[in-house]
Amino acid sequence: MxxxxxxxxxxxxxxxxxxxxxxxxxxxxxxxxxxxxxxxxxxxxxxxxxxxxxxxxxxxxxxxxxxxxxxxxxxxxxxxxxxxxxxxxxxxxxxxxxxxxxxxxxxxxxxxxxxxxxxxxxxxRRFWSAAQEMKNSFIEGRLGTPVLGQCNVILHRDTSYYSATPWRGTWDSDGGGVLMTQAIHYIDLLQWVLGEPEEVFGHIATFKHGEHIEVEDSAVATVRFASGALATIQASTAVNPSLGAQVQVTGSSGATMTLLEFPEGTEGRLTVRAAEGHIDATQSYPAGVDPNVDLGSINGALIxxxxxxxxxxxxxxxxxxxxxxxGEDATRALRVLLGIYESASSGVPVRLGNSVSTA
The missing domain is CATH 3.40.50.720 (NAD(P)-binding Rossmann-like Domain)
Structure with missing residues (x-):
């Protein structure tokens, strides 16, 4: 050794x-x-x-x-x-x-x-203490079994983000847009907490960056998990200002936990713990915080x-x-977003046990 x-x-x-x-x-x-x-x-x-x-x-x-x-x-x-x-x-x-x-x-x-x-x-992001607490809440039975989830990735990217790096924004060199590059982190958190994803149904669109990219800058999808849980995914880099990224889960006990990363790159924190008729919440968007963070600062904060x-x-x-x-974990997250691309192309739900490909 x-x-x-x-x-x-x-x-x-x-x-x-x-x-x-x-x-x-x-x-x-x-x-x-x-x-x-x-x-x-x-x-x-x-x-x-x-x-x-x-x-x-x-x-x-x-x-x-x-x-x-x-x-x-x-x-x-x-x-x-x-x-x-x-x-x-x-x-x-x-x-x-x-x-x-x-x-x-x-x-x-x-x-x-x-x-x-x-x-x-x-x-x-799995190593955030808030993400660990969310995961452990299901492992330890405090939330019951998974029932519902949502993943909202509402980010700002300036056009220079794409134009300054030639390999970004094409199917061949980037493999996709906001789903492949940004939302995959939070899709991973969602499936890590809720379990094995079985089926997705999605749509993709390009609302803002179409002059610079051929991939999506926005997407929505529903996901059904082997646990029986249902979830929604919403992702975009076409917004200004950024609202960060949020993963929310609800268990069979009726309790809900919400994790928020804002500004982007900042350690995710639990902004909502709702259980047994009581809501414990913190301010999601503090005044005076710059919502649009440059990529270098995001990467630096994640070190x-x-x-x-x-x-x-x-x-x-x-x-x-x-x-x-x-590698198996990473493949599972990839399977979800590739399933969204296939569903967006075919117009029908995609079972994730089947092989999928990029659009």
Whole structure:
């Protein structure tokens, strides 16, 4: 067993900062090499964080003697990188979404399982204390069994968010719009709390960003779960100002809990606890708070939760157990949003046990 886990970062875009700072915060882990197709960006990242080596080649990074890689590349490239890491016997932390096609995600999960390496996927919002309390409320029976849920992701994105990054906003390079890139975090929380999703029925639209993207900037859907619970999803990046993201669940006891992330990137908090005829609520939208937060600030605020999830991943390696969010978990969230895309295209509900694809 390694006394110090040697880490390689693949992809030096904006989110790589979170991974580098997280690994370098954790005792027993050290980022030793970074990789990017842009040689200048790889060199700049290595220099900025004092990382000993940099390269433009995934193969060279894997040959460098790393034990773990963090995959921070654009969505459609995840599979190629993860399969290469698995073949080299290297453990993998992958940014969400795990992939943009279900078959791709399934190949990634299978390859890591067959190679005996761990695969973790970043859904760091599960590590909020409020999210943990919501989950545990069902585990411990305080809310009864799941009955209803809703996921509202009402965010602002300026047109520059799409125009400044060429791979954003196309089906081939991004895999989708607000569902794939933003709402997937909260869809994950919803299904984590309510259980296995079985069927979705949805619609997508582009109301604001149509000049810059070919994917959706807005979507609505209903979800039916194996537990019998029903839920709604509403997501958009076409609003101004942002209202943040909310996940609300109700149990068979009649009790309801509401988790709110506002402003975006701020730790989610429970704004409503309603049970036994009593409502305990806090102010959702405090006065004087800037509702529209830039992407760099959002990512920066999430670093502590990257640290928490990556620390769990390191612990999983030491303990030879599954990480808190593994490839199967990430595939489940992907299956929901791909089902929404298929339903929006076909006009009929989609059973999630069946294979689905992007629009």
């Amino acid at each position: 390694a006394t110090t886990w040697r880490v390689g970062i693949i992809g030096c875009g904006a989110i790589s900062r979170n991974h580098i700072e997280a690994f370098n915060t954790i005792e027993g882990a050290e980022v030793t090499i970074v990789c990017d197709v842009d040689a200048d960006r790889a060199a700049h990242t290595a220099d900025t964080y004092g990382i000993p080596a940099h390269t433009t080649s995934v193969e060279e990074l894997l040959a460098h003697g790393v034990d773990i890689v963090s995959v921070c590349t654009p969505h459609p490239t995840h599979e190629e990188v993860v399969l290469a890491a698995a073949a080299a016997g290297v453990h993998v932390v992958c940014e969400k979404p795990i992939a943009i096609q279900l078959s791709s995600a399934e190949r990634m999960v299978a390859a890591c399982r067959e190679a005996g390496v761990k695969l973790g996927v970043l859904f760091q 502590p939760y990257h640290v928490a999830q990556i620390a769990d991943f390191i612990d999983a390696l030491h303990e030879d157990r599954e990480p808190a969010v593994n």
